Amino acid sequence: MNQARTLVIFAAIVSGCTQAPDDSLPDDLSGGDLVSAGADMAGSDMARADLAFKSGWTQVIAASGLRFNAVWASGPDDIYAVGLNGTIFHSTGDDVWTQQKTGRMNELTSVFGSSKSDVYAVESSAVLHSTGDGRWSVVPGIPSETFSSLHRVWMASPSRVYFAGATGRSVPANMTGGTNIMQWNQTKLMPEYAAAEHSLLGLWGSDPTDLWAVGSFAQGGGTSGLVLHSAGDGSWTPQRFEPESGTLYQGTLTAVWSSSKTNVYAASGRNFIGSNSGIFRCSGPGTAWRRELDKMNPPAIYGLWGSGPADVWAVGQITDGPNYNGVVLRSAGDGQWAPDPDLPAAMLKDYPLYGIWGSRFGDVYIVGQAGIILHRRE
Numbered sequence: 001m002n003q004a005r006t007l008v009i010f011a012a013i014v015s016g017c018t019q020a021p022d023d024s025l026p027d028d029l030s031g032g033d034l035v036s037a038g039a040d041m042a043g044s045d046m047a048r049a050d051l052a053f054k055s056g057w058t059q060v061i062a063a064s065g066l067r068f069n070a071v072w073a074s075g076p077d078d079i080y081a082v083g084l085n086g087t088i089f090h091s092t093g094d095d096v097w098t099q100q101k102t103g104r105m106n107e108l109t110s111v112f113g114s115s116k117s118d119v120y121a122v123e124s125s126a127v128l129h130s131t132g133d134g135r136w137s138v139v140p141g142i143p144s145e146t147f148s149s150l151h152r153v154w155m156a157s158p159s160r161v162y163f164a165g166a167t168g169r170s171v172p173a174n175m176t177g178g179t180n181i182m183q184w185n186q187t188k189l190m191p192e193y194a195a196a197e198h199s200l201l202g203l204w205g206s207d208p209t210d211l212w213a214v215g216s217f218a219q220g221g222g223t224s225g226l227v228l229h230s231a232g233d234g235s236w237t238p239q240r241f242e243p244e245s246g247t248l249y250q251g252t253l254t255a256v257w258s259s260s261k262t263n264v265y266a267a268s269g270r271n272f273i274g275s276n277s278g279i280f281r282c283s284g285p286g287t288a289w290r291r292e293l294d295k296m297n298p299p300a301i302y303g304l305w306g307s308g309p310a311d312v313w314a315v316g317q318i319t320d321g322p323n324y325n326g327v328v329l330r331s332a333g334d335g336q337w338a339p340d341p342d343l344p345a346a347m348l349k350d351y352p353l354y355g356i357w358g359s360r361f362g363d364v365y366i367v368g369q370a371g372i373i374l375h376r377r378e
Contacts, residue, residue, distance in 0.1 A: 058095045070110045071357045074113055107124065114157060146182060147166065212258060
């Protein structure tokens with residue numbers, strides 16, 4: 001099996017508490033239980049039993065020189081994190097992470113699957129697949145020229161796999177500059193949306209008949225927010241995205257998530273003068289979008305996930321002087337967002353966060369800069 005058993009781990013458990021986090025906590029999390037190990041994992045239990053029965057947050061640094069972009073889990077015992085240099089790490093839910101070699105060095109930006117034995121990861125010019133045995137191979141039949149850059153994968157079923165990405169400028173030989181959204185049925189690649197200089201960074205579906213994609217498109221020398229919706233019939237309809245009524249949003253949407261057809265969230269992590277990052281919400285296709293974070297100083301949001309309409313999470317970064325720190329926000333679906341009270345600010349210093357996924361309520365994973373992996377149990 002082409003699977004490495006070496007990694008560096010630093011883990012810290014923060015027990016659940018009811019008080020707000022103390023920003024003055026030192027880097028060792030003020031006495032939280034620490035578990036550490038050398039690079040050689042062979043034959044070491046890594047105190048996994050202790051980790052498995054504690055509530056709160058676990059922090060793992062898988063490798064300090066890399067960045068994780070995305071995380072996905074088929075269940076509580078099967079979790080993947082992907083990122084720079086073709087990096088893929090896997091865990092069985094015990095907070096021990098094992099690197100899986102791909103033989104490739106391209107950055108991985110998304111990971112998704114339909115089960116333990118059917119997992120996809122994407123890089124800018126190729127799609128990788130694993131049957132869950134630790135081996136990864138390039139999926140044939142998906143030409144690299146299809147996308148200017150491939151960004152996201154989402155699956156409605158094993159035979160309905162969606163890929164989304166960016167297109168280049170329009171040229172006589174290719175007026176759309178490529179394809180933004182394609183569906184893969186294991187044997188055939190079918191284009192579903194194409195427009196020049198459009199870039200999609202978020203892809204999601206509450207079910208196979210309710211699909212969303214978000215990103216940006218070039219217009220008048222600037223970049224405007226882009227939202228697309230599909231009923232799963234192969235066609236995608238642009239949605240009006242004007243959180244400030246009558247004003248086209250100038251920026252890039254980076255994530256989308258929905259609990260149902262009538263409860264949809266989008267987020268922005270990239271903004272321009274006259275616009276702001278933040279979290280936005282609508283009640284379904286054709287409805288108005290509204291802002292849910294203060295426009296004056298919102299964090300940049302790169303990942304959204306929820307276990308249901310009353311448990312929604314957002315992750316990203318916030319600037320503190322010269323520092324770019326991670327931020328984890330949570331909402332009960334009432335339009336209010338607040339940092340998790342059990343996660344000390346010191347734990348997120350210099351760790352912008354880019355991806356989030358959970359197997360269920362109370363079992364959430366977050367990944368980001370410098371190889372950080374956060375795991376929440378409650």
